[in-house]
Amino acid sequence: MNPLFSQPLSVIxxxxxxxxxxxxxxxxxxxxxxxxxxxVGDRQSGLDLAALLAHPRVEAANQVAxxxxxxAQPALVDVMSAFEAIPAMRERKLILHSGPxxxxxxxxxxxxGAIIGAVLFEGWAAxxxxxxxxxxxxxxxxxxxxxxxxxxxxxxxxxxxMPLWVIENKTNGRRSCSNFNExxxxxxxxxxxxxxxxxxxxxxxxxxxxxxxxxxxxxxxxELKPLMAQALHMGDEVHNRNAAATGLLLKRLFPALxxxxxxxxxxxxxxTFITSNDHFxxxxxMAACKAMMDAATGVPFSSMVTVMARNxxxxxxxxxxxxxxxxxxPANPVEGLFFPGYGVDDAxxxxxxxxxxxxxxxxGFAMASSPAIVKFVGxxxxxxxxxxxxxxxxxxxxxxxxxLPALNFAPTAAGIDARKVVDRSILPIIxxxxxxxxxxxxxxxAGITTxxxxxxxxxxxxxxxxxxx
Amino acid sequence: MNPLFSQPLSVIxxxxxxxxxxxxxxxxxxxxxxxxxxxVGDRQSGLDLAALLAHPRVEAANQVAxxxxxxAQPALVDVMSAFEAIPAMRERKLILHSGPxxxxxxxxxxxxGAIIGAVLFEGWAAxxxxxxxxxxxxxxxxxxxxxxxxxxxxxxxxxxxMPLWVIENKTNGRRSCSNFNExxxxxxxxxxxxxxxxxxxxxxxxxxxxxxxxxxxxxxxxELKPLMAQALHMGDEVHNRNAAATGLLLKRLFPALxxxxxxxxxxxxxxTFITSNDHFxxxxxMAACKAMMDAATGVPFSSMVTVMARNxxxxxxxxxxxxxxxxxxPANPVEGLFFPGYGVDDAxxxxxxxxxxxxxxxxGFAMASSPAIVKFVGxxxxxxxxxxxxxxxxxxxxxxxxxLPALNFAPTAAGIDARKVVDRSILPIIxxxxxxxxxxxxxxxAGITTxxxxxxxxxxxxxxxxxxx
Numbered sequence: 026m027n028p029l030f031s032q033p034l035s036v037i038x039x040x041x042x043x044x045x046x047x048x049x050x051x052x053x054x055x056x057x058x059x060x061x062x063x064x065v066g067d068r069q070s071g072l073d074l075a076a077l078l079a080h081p082r083v084e085a086a087n088q089v090a091x092x093x094x095x096x097a098q099p100a101l102v103d104v105m106s107a108f109e110a111i112p113a114m115r116e117r118k119l120i121l122h123s124g125p126x127x128x129x130x131x132x133x134x135x136x137x138g139a140i141i142g143a144v145l146f147e148g149w150a151a152x153x154x155x156x157x158x159x160x161x162x163x164x165x166x167x168x169x170x171x172x173x174x175x176x177x178x179x180x181x182x183x184x185x186x187m188p189l190w191v192i193e194n195k196t197n198g199r200r201s202c203s204n205f206n207e208x209x210x211x212x213x214x215x216x217x218x219x220x221x222x223x224x225x226x227x228x229x230x231x232x233x234x235x236x237x238x239x240x241x242x243x244x245x246x247x248e249l250k251p252l253m254a255q256a257l258h259m260g261d262e263v264h265n266r267n268a269a270a271t272g273l274l275l276k277r278l279f280p281a282l283x284x285x286x287x288x289x290x291x292x293x294x295x296x297t298f299i300t301s302n303d304h305f306x307x308x309x310x311m312a313a314c315k316a317m318m319d320a321a322t323g324v325p326f327s328s329m330v331t332v333m334a335r336n337x338x339x340x341x342x343x344x345x346x347x348x349x350x351x352x353x354x355p356a357n358p359v360e361g362l363f364f365p366g367y368g369v370d371d372a373x374x375x376x377x378x379x380x381x382x383x384x385x386x387x388x389g390f391a392m393a394s395s396p397a398i399v400k401f402v403g404x405x406x407x408x409x410x411x412x413x414x415x416x417x418x419x420x421x422x423x424x425x426x427x428x429l430p431a432l433n434f435a436p437t438a439a440g441i442d443a444r445k446v447v448d449r450s451i452l453p454i455i456x457x458x459x460x461x462x463x464x465x466x467x468x469x470x471a472g473i474t475t476x477x478x479x480x481x482x483x484x485x486x487x488x489x490x491x492x493x494x
Numbered sequence: 495m496n497p498l499f500s501q502p503l504s505v506i507x508x509x510x511x512x513x514x515x516x517x518x519x520x521x522x523x524x525x526x527x528x529x530x531x532x533x534v535g536d537r538q539s540g541l542d543l544a545a546l547l548a549h550p551r552v553e554a555a556n557q558v559a560x561x562x563x564x565x566a567q568p569a570l571v572d573v574m575s576a577f578e579a580i581p582a583m584r585e586r587k588l589i590l591h592s593g594p595x596x597x598x599x600x601x602x603x604x605x606x607g608a609i610i611g612a613v614l615f616e617g618w619a620a621x622x623x624x625x626x627x628x629x630x631x632x633x634x635x636x637x638x639x640x641x642x643x644x645x646x647x648x649x650x651x652x653x654x655x656m657p658l659w660v661i662e663n664k665t666n667g668r669r670s671c672s673n674f675n676e677x678x679x680x681x682x683x684x685x686x687x688x689x690x691x692x693x694x695x696x697x698x699x700x701x702x703x704x705x706x707x708x709x710x711x712x713x714x715x716x717e718l719k720p721l722m723a724q725a726l727h728m729g730d731e732v733h734n735r736n737a738a739a740t741g742l743l744l745k746r747l748f749p750a751l752x753x754x755x756x757x758x759x760x761x762x763x764x765x766t767f768i769t770s771n772d773h774f775x776x777x778x779x780m781a782a783c784k785a786m787m788d789a790a791t792g793v794p795f796s797s798m799v800t801v802m803a804r805n806x807x808x809x810x811x812x813x814x815x816x817x818x819x820x821x822x823x824p825a826n827p828v829e830g831l832f833f834p835g836y837g838v839d840d841a842x843x844x845x846x847x848x849x850x851x852x853x854x855x856x857x858g859f860a861m862a863s864s865p866a867i868v869k870f871v872g873x874x875x876x877x878x879x880x881x882x883x884x885x886x887x888x889x890x891x892x893x894x895x896x897x898l899p900a901l902n903f904a905p906t907a908a909g910i911d912a913r914k915v916v917d918r919s920i921l922p923i924i925x926x927x928x929x930x931x932x933x934x935x936x937x938x939x940a941g942i943t944t945x946x947x948x949x950x951x952x953x954x955x956x957x958x959x960x961x962x963x
Binding site: 255258259260261268269272273275276277279280283284286289292293296297300301396397405406407430431433434 | 874
């Protein structure tokens with residue numbers, strides 16, 4: 026003991042800061058370690074972690090899930106109407122929305138507005154009042170996109186007449202879908218449902234969808250991982266920034282489209298529509314990510330997160346090892362930049378299925394690839410790089426298909442391990458758009474948010490019960 | 495003196511390393527400063543620098559030149575045949591080549607091959623032998639592109655029938671031109687001149703050029719600086735990497751092209767050609783840079799570099815204050831990556847007018863924007879960023895129009911000051927393609943090179959004589 030007390034003390038304090046205060050008051054020095062107990066101190070999570078960390082069944086299951094995710098090869102194979110692609114739509118009036126399940130009366134403004142718009146678009150009602158009565162009557166099934174192998178950004182509305190991108194994972198033959206991106210401004214996915222919105226949806230159904238179907242048939246299957254990988258080298262993170270990916274898609278689509286012998290004025294309208302929307306690729310990116318995560322789903326005991334999605338009220342996650350169960354909590358606020366004239370009081374809660382991109386290791390996880398995105402979501406390029414590094418602490422591994430130039434081509438962190446999220450108290454980061462809380466106003470900003478810890482606590486608890494059973 | 499000698503000496507040694515050796519042998523320590531005399535020790539340059547550094551006339555002239563460069567607004571305004579755009583081509587048989595002037599007998603293989611190709615393409619001779627006889631007879635004027643407000647990559651050949659991009663600097667109304675990019679493989683600019691090459695050139699003259707002329711007319715003038723600035727945020731440095739810029743151009747060009755009512759099969763061929771060439775924007779980038787540098791030209795006493803160009807043998811530069819004079823030296827070798835099967839012995843000397851991009855502050859100067867380019871030219875993303883930082887030591891300032899995300903949106907170094915190059919012994923860095931030394935083999939690699947110091951020594955000497963006169 027002698028040498029310790031005969032020299033100045035070097036103290037690191039973990040836990041309550043007041044312990045360090047005492048030392049400092051006594052004239053000593055102490056470094057306060059930024060530390061908090063696993064699961065932000067949730068006692069049950071501590072017990073669940075004890076059961077799950079280094080558990081051989083969980084480790085083995087995660088290896089299988091990760092391998093299936095890594096080997097997925099999502100390809101754009103077709104364009105179909107939702108009516109064709111989703112059999113349940115042929116049996117009943119079905120409208121899909123983003124995020125976990127939620128009852129009409131609990132939905133946020135933009136999602137309600139978008140559902141009303143879809144009812145009008147389908148011709149199921151003649152006006153807003155009639156549409157709302159129809160929904161309230163229970164005649165329409167409102168279900169999550171994720172329940173039908175689909176994803177949609179923001180409100181995420183998919184109704185039978187809408188054209189869908191059809192993605193096939195060539196490794197397992199399973200398909201996933203997403204709707205088409207409408208562009209910015211007044212659009213259904215932000216809850217707008219006026220004449221302009223419905224007219225655009227009709228045009229997308231009648232001209233854009235068929236043109237894309239013809240072009241995809243002409244082009245042949247398009248593998249999406251290499252295209253996304255290229256876009257990551259061109260400043261996109263393929264969630265909130267898809268400018269390069271959209272350009273890369275155009276290069277492949279347009280020559281094919283021109284070979285289809287469609288009427289020249291239709292081709293011109295289609296090309297003008299796509300070239301004026303830098304987010305056009307987003308829905309393809311999401312469907313590709315959905316295909317990669319679906320590959321990893323349903324591996325018993327795996328703690329890998331396969332879905333993160335928001336319905337404008339709650340944030341929900343699914344784990345590979347807990348199958349179709351949702352673990353939900355109120356969505357965290359979004360920190361970001363608002364368009365002029367708007368502020369945090371105008372914002373809807375975090376919304377949309379687009380967090381499937383982060384679940385698959387891109388988006389916020391790949392922010393280092395997209396220093397310019399900080400102009401859109403806030404922060405500095407160094408923050409973007411640090412976000413990508415930090416996510417490595419909560420994933421099962423990395424995805425060599427997606428490399429980050431700013432990190433000397435390090436692969437992106439991928440395969441979120443719910444155990445690590447809780448153990449390290451580090452939340453998955455998500456780049457996101459911000460919708461106005463009222464239906465139809467549209468996007469009012471963009472920023473960064475996180476998945477709520479409670480989802481992971483509850484998911485871990487469910488998994489621990491399975492492992493202990 | 496006492497305190498100095500009563501404590502351990504801290505020695506920094508500048509100059510001969512052997513001075514430090516002596517101190518170390520005597521048991522002391524010395525830090526060797528990496529330093530060499532200005533101009534790599536050229537005595538005359540030392541005297542010239544003494545005359546020019548901080549000279550009020552030079553400083554004032556540089557301010558004018560820099561301001562003109564910064565305020566240039568190059569816009570794509572038209573497509574014309576070289577015959578229309580360059581009046582001298584209507585008076586005599588004129589073929590333009592890259593770099594400073596050079597006689598036929600001294601030219602390198604690829605440039606000779608490209609000139610033969612142009613003679614055949616113009617129908618001035620029926621076969622290779624006849625074409626060479628015609629050139630040897632002196633019936634064809636071979637002149638630098640730069641003598642006619644034009645630029646061309648690699649061999650840089652412009653002959654009367656070729657379509658040219660016409661760029662106008664909206665600030666001063668002056669125009670500059672560049673030819674069209676033929677793609678990779680067997681192409682004229684690498685000295686190939688076979689049937690395939692001539693057929694493609696004919697197609698570019700007959701279909702691509704007219705289609706682009708119609709599209710530009712339909713689209714209206716396209717400002718190029720904002721487009722280049724966007725591309726710098728998407729992983730391009732708009733010299734050796736133009737994938738994003740080409741995509742951004744497509745988004746503007748294609749809707750206009752489709753509105754021109756051209757035959758659908760022509761539109762299809764044009765779109766297929768452009769979408770399969772990621773370098774398509776390069777020639778526009780070069781012409782835009784030429785317009786920016788031409789704006790800064792001819793300011794008496796200015797030490798700003800307005801041209802850097804290579805003819806496959808010599809590297810030549812021009813200064814704003816020395817007008818049309820070239821200062822030349824043998825080109826430095828290129829350090830880079832070779833395509834499989836090729837090596838340094840196969841390489842032609844550094845070639846082409848494309849170093850106009852570095853002269854304008856992009857290309858190698860903006861490498862920090864393009865970490866992924868190191869996969870093409872060698873090195874690491876950190877090297878790319880360091881290159882951009884180092885160039886700030888030899889420029890008059892920076893260009894706020896071009897910002898670099900990886901450097902937290904710092905503006906790119908721009909306006910090379912020949913005095914600083916000599917004074918600091920730091921050579922301008924250039925990203926470049928590597929041509930095979932034999933005509934027609936094509937590109938065999940890409941890498942990084944530098945401008946030779948002798949050009950700057952001689953340019954400074956000429957400027958010093960003007961200042962002293």
